[in-house]
Amino acid sequence: MATVESVKDLRTPALIIDLDKARRNAEGMLERFHNLGVQLRPHMKTHKTLECADIMTGGSRRCIVVSTLAEASFYADNGYDDILYAYPLPFDKVESCAELSERLSLFHVVVDNRLALQELKKRPLKQGKIWDTSGVELTGIYAHCGNTYACQGEEQIKAVARETTMITLQFMEKLKAAGIHGTKSSIGSTPSCSHPVPDMAMLSEVHPGNYIFYDVQQSLIGSCRLEDVAVRVLTRVIGHYPHRNQLLVDCGWAALTHDGGGRLPTGYAIIEGHPELKLLSMTQEHGRVEPISGKLDFKQFPLGSLLTLMPYHACATAMMHPVYFVHSKGKIIDTWKPTRGW
Amino acid sequence: MATVESVKDLRTPALIIDLDKARRNAEGMLERFHNLGVQLRPHMKTHKTLECADIMTGGSRRCIVVSTLAEASFYADNGYDDILYAYPLPFDKVESCAELSERLSLFHVVVDNRLALQELKKRPLKQGKIWDTSGVELTGIYAHCGNTYACQGEEQIKAVARETTMITLQFMEKLKAAGIHGTKSSIGSTPSCSHPVPDMAMLSEVHPGNYIFYDVQQSLIGSCRLEDVAVRVLTRVIGHYPHRNQLLVDCGWAALTHDGGGRLPTGYAIIEGHPELKLLSMTQEHGRVEPISGKLDFKQFPLGSLLTLMPYHACATAMMHPVYFVHSKGKIIDTWKPTRGW
Ligand SMILES: Cc1ncc(COP(=O)(O)O)c(C=O)c1O
Ligand SMILES: Cc1ncc(COP(=O)(O)O)c(C=O)c1O
Numbered sequence: 001m002a003t004v005e006s007v008k009d010l011r012t013p014a015l016i017i018d019l020d021k022a023r024r025n026a027e028g029m030l031e032r033f034h035n036l037g038v039q040l041r042p043h044m045k046t047h048k049t050l051e052c053a054d055i056m057t058g059g060s061r062r063c064i065v066v067s068t069l070a071e072a073s074f075y076a077d078n079g080y081d082d083i084l085y086a087y088p089l090p091f092d093k094v095e096s097c098a099e100l101s102e103r104l105s106l107f108h109v110v111v112d113n114r115l116a117l118q119e120l121k122k123r124p125l126k127q128g129k130i131w132d133t134s135g136v137e138l139t140g141i142y143a144h145c146g147n148t149y150a151c152q153g154e155e156q157i158k159a160v161a162r163e164t165t166m167i168t169l170q171f172m173e174k175l176k177a178a179g180i181h182g183t184k185s186s187i188g189s190t191p192s193c194s195h196p197v198p199d200m201a202m203l204s205e206v207h208p209g210n211y212i213f214y215d216v217q218q219s220l221i222g223s224c225r226l227e228d229v230a231v232r233v234l235t236r237v238i239g240h241y242p243h244r245n246q247l248l249v250d251c252g253w254a255a256l257t258h259d260g261g262g263r264l265p266t267g268y269a270i271i272e273g274h275p276e277l278k279l280l281s282m283t284q285e286h287g288r289v290e291p292i293s294g295k296l297d298f299k300q301f302p303l304g305s306l307l308t309l310m311p312y313h314a315c316a317t318a319m320m321h322p323v324y325f326v327h328s329k330g331k332i333i334d335t336w337k338p339t340r341g342w
Numbered sequence: 343m344a345t346v347e348s349v350k351d352l353r354t355p356a357l358i359i360d361l362d363k364a365r366r367n368a369e370g371m372l373e374r375f376h377n378l379g380v381q382l383r384p385h386m387k388t389h390k391t392l393e394c395a396d397i398m399t400g401g402s403r404r405c406i407v408v409s410t411l412a413e414a415s416f417y418a419d420n421g422y423d424d425i426l427y428a429y430p431l432p433f434d435k436v437e438s439c440a441e442l443s444e445r446l447s448l449f450h451v452v453v454d455n456r457l458a459l460q461e462l463k464k465r466p467l468k469q470g471k472i473w474d475t476s477g478v479e480l481t482g483i484y485a486h487c488g489n490t491y492a493c494q495g496e497e498q499i500k501a502v503a504r505e506t507t508m509i510t511l512q513f514m515e516k517l518k519a520a521g522i523h524g525t526k527s528s529i530g531s532t533p534s535c536s537h538p539v540p541d542m543a544m545l546s547e548v549h550p551g552n553y554i555f556y557d558v559q560q561s562l563i564g565s566c567r568l569e570d571v572a573v574r575v576l577t578r579v580i581g582h583y584p585h586r587n588q589l590l591v592d593c594g595w596a597a598l599t600h601d602g603g604g605r606l607p608t609g610y611a612i613i614e615g616h617p618e619l620k621l622l623s624m625t626q627e628h629g630r631v632e633p634i635s636g637k638l639d640f641k642q643f644p645l646g647s648l649l650t651l652m653p654y655h656a657c658a659t660a661m662m663h664p665v666y667f668v669h670s671k672g673k674i675i676d677t678w679k680p681t682r683g684w
Binding site: 009013045068096112115248285304340 | 432435458
């Protein structure tokens with residue numbers, strides 16, 4: 001495909017990222033936790049790109065969270081360090097984790113049972129690394145307040161954030177009482193970190209991820225405004241079906257996913273500028289669009305014209321795209337390629 | 343990752359393909375339509391690999407269907423020809439289609455409205471190609487009996503196949519009556535082509551795709567037996583949660599998709615050899631497994647042990663994997679890389 005200058009000329013379906021919004025989302029989060037004196041350790045799983053990682057870490061290339069070893073290796077290979085693999089240590093991956101620990105100055109793994117600890121001890125580290133010298137060292141406690149996803153509005157989010165913070169800090173007290181000092185504490189989801197409560201200042205770290213893009217789900221929870229969402233899927237009208245009162249568009253689940261289950265009043269996504277339309281259903285490469293009520297005015301949507309979809313769940317939608325088109329005010333300025341696999 | 347010999351040693355989650363079953367599925371389909379004297383034009387959208395295409399075309403590398411231009415270019419670049427792009431012609435892709443038509447000996451596009459025809463005529467082909475000399479030539483009628491997906495059992499499938507065949511052939515008669523001769527006719531979905539009715543012998547072509555893998559959905563429709571399903575996702579137990587009566591496994595929607603909506607009695611997949619278990623829910627990289635009823639016997643599922651998931655919808659699951667591990671009787675013999683994007 002020839003390089004194009006404007007998002008309007010992209011071959012569809014295409015995932016586009018508004019760089020100004022993504023930057024603003026990232027800067028807001030950095031500032032929020034800088035002010036609270038808490039280290040932000042952003043999660044990479046939503047975008048899996050080097051470019052977003054640079055924006056989220058403010059250029060430090062240090063202190064990130066990953067959800068897969070593929071992400072861990074990708075960032076390690078590209079000069080990132082202080083990487084936390086936030087996953088109950090899978091036994092088939094101990095060797096790869098050990099290699100990453102030996103290569104990097106800091107690579108953190110998470111264990112939630114005794115057996116995993118034994119598996120780690122079976123593979124002592126070379127080069128005088130910590131998990132070599134003292135067996136295994138506990139560096140911190142990691143909790144994820146995923147229950148913020150059931151919240152509606154800032155007040156509910158804050159209540160969950162307050163509770164999670166309290167439970168985490170109480171656990172730290174128990175550790176101290178047992179003679180275990182100097183451990184770090186980390187909580188955080190995009191909802192709770194978008195509206196932090198003052199108590200969170202007592203934590204060492206937070207680890208949200210989705211906020212770089214946000215999405216329709218986050219706006220419904222109350223994490224952001226709809227205008228903060230930095231990601232869209234562009235699609236074109238490819239069919240008029242007056243007998244069904246429907247448009248056909250070239251975005252199916254291959255480009256959007258079925259995530260969200262179509263439960264929005266507007267179906268599987270929000271069609272920007274067209275609150276009267278619903279993305280009713282999708283096949284692999286087709287989407288069916290109809291009005292929420294009444295007759296569709298087909299003249300408004302000529303064959304070949306563009307529609308812009310705001311995804312329900314950005315993490316799921318981004319994962320369907322081998323390339324993201326990055327724009328500022330509609331002008332394409334970059335293409336980013338995420339890593340994939342495990 | 344080091345190369346491994348057995349599927350048991352793969353890093354999980356991993357998509358594995360039983361080559362013997364895939365071959366048997368492909369040979370069965372070739373034979374079925376060879377016997378009916380109908381050309382099989384297999385669809386590539388389920389797997390998007392060169393290796394499966396070779397198996398499905400019986401090595402001819404001719405006469406395939408694709409759902410995206412990315413697939414079309416991928417196969418054209420790799421020596422395939424006679425490619426049908428089974429998609430209502432998107433106007434932004436006319437130039438790319440024209441280039442493919444000029445490069446290949448046969449590249450078919452599908453139009454379902456007059457405007458698309460005008461768009462094609464605006465871009466005459468070079469090199470004395472047909473769509474250049476006579477404007478645009480109609481080569482055939484393409485219908486897809488997607489309504490077979492609502493069927494249960496062979497009899498219902500056959501009734502839909504019979505009806506679709508009849509409607510298509512009646513339309514061919516009307517074309518002839520209008521003086522349009524020599525046009526081809528093509529119908530077909532995996533359900534109807536797995537149980538063809540005798541009338542289908544009067545068609546020129548059929549175009550199923552999913553049958554190379556089959557999946558749980560196809561077995562429920564009645565297209566295949568569960569033992570014909572050639573694709574699995576391997577996952578490992580990474581957590582025991584007795585207070586929730588649940589196992590945690592390392593397969594989330596990133597490796598399986600939410601397709602099927604969890605409506606199987608066993609949730610989002612069938613766990614091979616464990617009809618008593620249900621894949622209840624998933625996050626991006628985690629799956630929650632619980633018994634359909636009663637208490638879970640955790641000793642049967644030690645941390646690190648493997649479970650094998652049969653996906654509800656193979657097309658959706660395959661698309662999540664950048665590499666497929668191909669085995670015969672559990673021994674890995676190849677890795678296949680699908681194409682992606684648009
Ligand atoms: C373990 C873990 N940490 C951090 C995050 C990031 O949270 P969010 O997606 O709300 O930004 C997630 C998200 O699922 C997670 O699973
Ligand atoms: C236009 C078209 N042709 C052929 C097929 C292949 O049918 P199946 O997936 O049932 O094998 C599909 C599948 O969706 C399709 O959309």
